[in-house]
Amino acid sequence: MSVAEANGPDRHDSNAPVRALIVDSEPLIRELMSIALRHEGWKVATAGDGATALRSARQTAPDIVVLDVELPDMDGLEVMRALREQTRGLPVLFLSARASVEDRIAGLEHGCDDYVSKPFSLQEVVLRLRALSNRSAAGPEVGGRLRIGDLVLDERSLEVARAGRTVALSFTEFRLLRYLMRNSGRVVSKTDILQEVWGSQFARSTNLVELFISYLRKKVDAGHPPMIHTLRGAGYILKQPARVDSHS
Numbered sequence: 001m002s003v004a005e006a007n008g009p010d011r012h013d014s015n016a017p018v019r020a021l022i023v024d025s026e027p028l029i030r031e032l033m034s035i036a037l038r039h040e041g042w043k044v045a046t047a048g049d050g051a052t053a054l055r056s057a058r059q060t061a062p063d064i065v066v067l068d069v070e071l072p073d074m075d076g077l078e079v080m081r082a083l084r085e086q087t088r089g090l091p092v093l094f095l096s097a098r099a100s101v102e103d104r105i106a107g108l109e110h111g112c113d114d115y116v117s118k119p120f121s122l123q124e125v126v127l128r129l130r131a132l133s134n135r136s137a138a139g140p141e142v143g144g145r146l147r148i149g150d151l152v153l154d155e156r157s158l159e160v161a162r163a164g165r166t167v168a169l170s171f172t173e174f175r176l177l178r179y180l181m182r183n184s185g186r187v188v189s190k191t192d193i194l195q196e197v198w199g200s201q202f203a204r205s206t207n208l209v210e211l212f213i214s215y216l217r218k219k220v221d222a223g224h225p226p227m228i229h230t231l232r233g234a235g236y237i238l239k240q241p242a243r244v245d246s247h248s
Contacts, residue, residue, distance in 0.1 A: 018042040018133050021062035023053040023079065024095060025072055033066060036126050050074030050082075057083055062090070064133050066125070069096040069107065077110050084111075089158040089171045091132045095120070108211060111170040131198070146181045149240035151220065151227060153181055160220075167219050172197065176212050177220065180228065180238035189235040209236075 020042050022033050030046040037044050045060045047053035050071045057065075065083060069076035080092050094112040107115040114128050146153040150163045158174055160167040169177065175197045180188065190209045198208065213236060217228050225241035 018064060019060055019062045020044050020064050020066065020129070021053065021057055021060065022046045022066045023048075023050070023071070023076075024066070024068040025049065025070070026068075029068075029095070032122055033125070036122055037129070040126065040130065048072075050076075050079040053079055054082055054086075057086055061087065064091045064093070064129060066093050066095060066129065067112075069094055069098065080110070080112065089174060091171045093125070093129060093132060095125075108215075111173075113170055113172045146178065148181055148184050148238065149227065150224070151181070153178055162220055162224060169216075169219060173212060173215055173219070177216055177238075180216075180236065184238050184240075187231055187235045187237045192235070 018040075020037050022030050022037075022044060023046070024030050024033075025048055027048070030048065034044045034046055043060075045056045045062065047056050050073050053065075053067075053071075056062075065080075067076050067080060067083075071079065076094065076096075083092070084090050091113045092111075093114040093116060094107045095116055095118060096107065097118045113132055116125055116128065144155060146155065152161045153174075154160070155178070158171075160169055160174065160177065176193065179193065179196050193209050197212075213228065213230070217226070221228055227238050227241060229237050229239070231237060
């Protein structure tokens with residue numbers, strides 16, 4: 001697989017079936033999800049442990065991954081990091097028996113794009129994967145670089161940098177930042193962000209936007225003049241920091 005194929009947003013022909021990799025230690029889960037996704041017309045590969053998942057990913061170049069957090073040989077977070085070294089911006093949905101709010105937040109903080117607790121509704125997971133795949137397939141529109149002050153986002157390579165230093169973002173964080181940058185200087189509401197970044201099926205996830213805005217602030221604004229601002233009751237705005245007059 002070439003570097004362009006690995007790192008670019010268009011990893012395969014848009015008319016080709018979605019390639020999914022299901023990584024879970026439970027054979028029944030792998031089987032049921034495989035049946036459901038093949039019914040969607042997707043191509044499905046499966047793995048029961050991390051090492052097999054990484055080998056499979058090198059062979060099949062998946063477009064999306066369903067990943068069990070607790071695998072017999074490797075930590076799911078470690079597997080996700082390794083997968084994204086192969087394919088930048090690869091969408092990942094975590095499956096986990098850990099159902100607490102804290103566990104869900106931890107999974108999202110570590111960069112997964114969605115998180116579903118076991119036991120789960122197969123229909124819900126398929127709907128979430130379909131939405132995530134549609135957002136990924138749409139990818140960035142043909143374009144180049146967005147630049148606001150010292151913040152640069154490359155729509156082709158999915159790379160982000162602030163003051164010349166690379167900022168590592170998950171696929172969803174990238175979409176959120178791109179939306180804010182495309183609307184720089186304009187207040188966007190939480191409803192607008194939910195619709196644009198996650199889709200209408202997440203309209204009830206009232207804390208999702210706040211959560212991901214906080215992640216972006218930690219990654220984009222940390223150590224720099226802040227660019228992402230909250231307007232209470234109105235929404236969010238990204239704007240270039242005001243210049244400080246050294247003679248004032």
